[in-house]
């Protein structure tokens with residue numbers, strides 16, 4: 001793999017993990033590490049063997065609302081019906097899908113129907129990455145200065 005591609009993917013993974021962490025830490029009382037794990041989960045599809053075909057490809061089934069709902073439902077069931085954990089998982093995986101859905105490749109919103117529409121925004125460009133990090137840092141800073149967090 002080319003060094004530029006490795007760097008691109010590393011920054012994209014870090015961004016998904018950081019956005020998930022910030023959202024879970026900022027808006028739930030769940031363990032913020034859930035945000036890292038589930039913010040990255042959809043890109044686990046990079047581990048699919050190359051010979052597999054759609055929907056078991058990058059930006060296939062793991063990047064669909066149906067998959068996200070299944071994961072959130074499973075998290076809810078496996079966490080003894082903890083709404084906090086389910087909300088954390090939903091925020092993290094939802095942020096990943098929201099970011100990727102805006103990219104030129106988009107996601108299959110209507111899976112199992114294949115769709116190709118996307119606004120085509122450069123969501124992993126340096127500027128957009130900077131914006132996502134700035135928003136995430138703002139969430140973390142405002143959360144740490146929130147008087148409720150001193151309880």
Ligand SMILES: [Zn+2]
Nearest residue numbers: 042043063100
């Ligand atoms: Zn992705």
